[in-house]
Amino acid sequence: MTGSMMKAMRVRVGAVLLAVAACGMCMAQGQDTAGCAVQKGVSTCRWDVFQQVLASAHTVAVRPSPRDQFTETQLRKLVGDLGKNVGGPEQKADLAVDVVAVSDDGIVVGPGDQPLAMLRVFDTREGARKLVWAEILTGQPDRPWASNVRAAINQFQARFGKG
Numbered sequence: 001m002t003g004s005m006m007k008a009m010r011v012r013v014g015a016v017l018l019a020v021a022a023c024g025m026c027m028a029q030g031q032d033t034a035g036c037a038v039q040k041g042v043s044t045c046r047w048d049v050f051q052q053v054l055a056s057a058h059t060v061a062v063r064p065s066p067r068d069q070f071t072e073t074q075l076r077k078l079v080g081d082l083g084k085n086v087g088g089p090e091q092k093a094d095l096a097v098d099v100v101a102v103s104d105d106g107i108v109v110g111p112g113d114q115p116l117a118m119l120r121v122f123d124t125r126e127g128a129r130k131l132v133w134a135e136i137l138t139g140q141p142d143r144p145w146a147s148n149v150r151a152a153i154n155q156f157q158a159r160f161g162k163g
Contacts, residue, residue, distance in 0.1 A: 036131045047159070050133045053123055054095070060084045061093035061124065071099055071149045078153050082160075096122045096129060099149050102136070113138040117148040119156050135159075 036045040060082075062075045075097055079086050087093030102115040119135040137152040 036134070045131070045133050047133075050121070053132050054082065054084075054121075057084060057094035057123075057125075059087040059091060059093040059095075061087040061091075061096040063096065063098055064089070068145075070146050074149055074153055075099065078157070081157065092124075094123070094125050095132070096124050099152055101145065101148070114141050116141065116143065117145075117152045119152045 060079045062072055062079060065072055076086050079097065084095075097120065099117055099119050101117055115136055116139050117137045119133075119137075120131060121133040122129040123132045124130075135152055135156040137148060137155055139148070139151065143151075
């Protein structure tokens with residue numbers, strides 16, 4: 001394998017592991033969770049199923065964070081750009097969205113991109129949070145958090161042709 005193939009493989013394996021962790025390790029093999037499924041320990045989210053879930057949703061919750069007003073503001077704007085209403089604190093929302101940092105083990109080997117942030121969308125209609133999409137941003141680990149948030153949102157929006 002060439003160096004670029006190895007780099008792509010590491011990024012893909014890391015992304016898969018992150019998605020599995022986001023879905024929860026307790027899911028049974030093959031259990032479909034509204035767009036994401038686990039087969040042989042590998043989590044896969046289907047874009048077409050996610051689009052259907054998104055189309056049927058009316059309200060989207062954005063978890064407020066007093067320490068990270070920038071991310072909350074960016075997610076509220078994203079929800080509006082998707083044509084959805086941001087659910088209030090007392091309102092039951094159809095979906096929930098957040099952006100989380102991918103844990104950094106403090107070791108960076110070489111110039112290869114690392115998983116930095118993950119934009120997650122959960123279906124909350126049945127009372128439980130079921131992961132329906134995970135958008136993983138990779139890049140150089142020396143970027144500021146605000147840049148990672150904006151880049152993850154831009155990457156997600158580019159799938160809709162609205163980047």
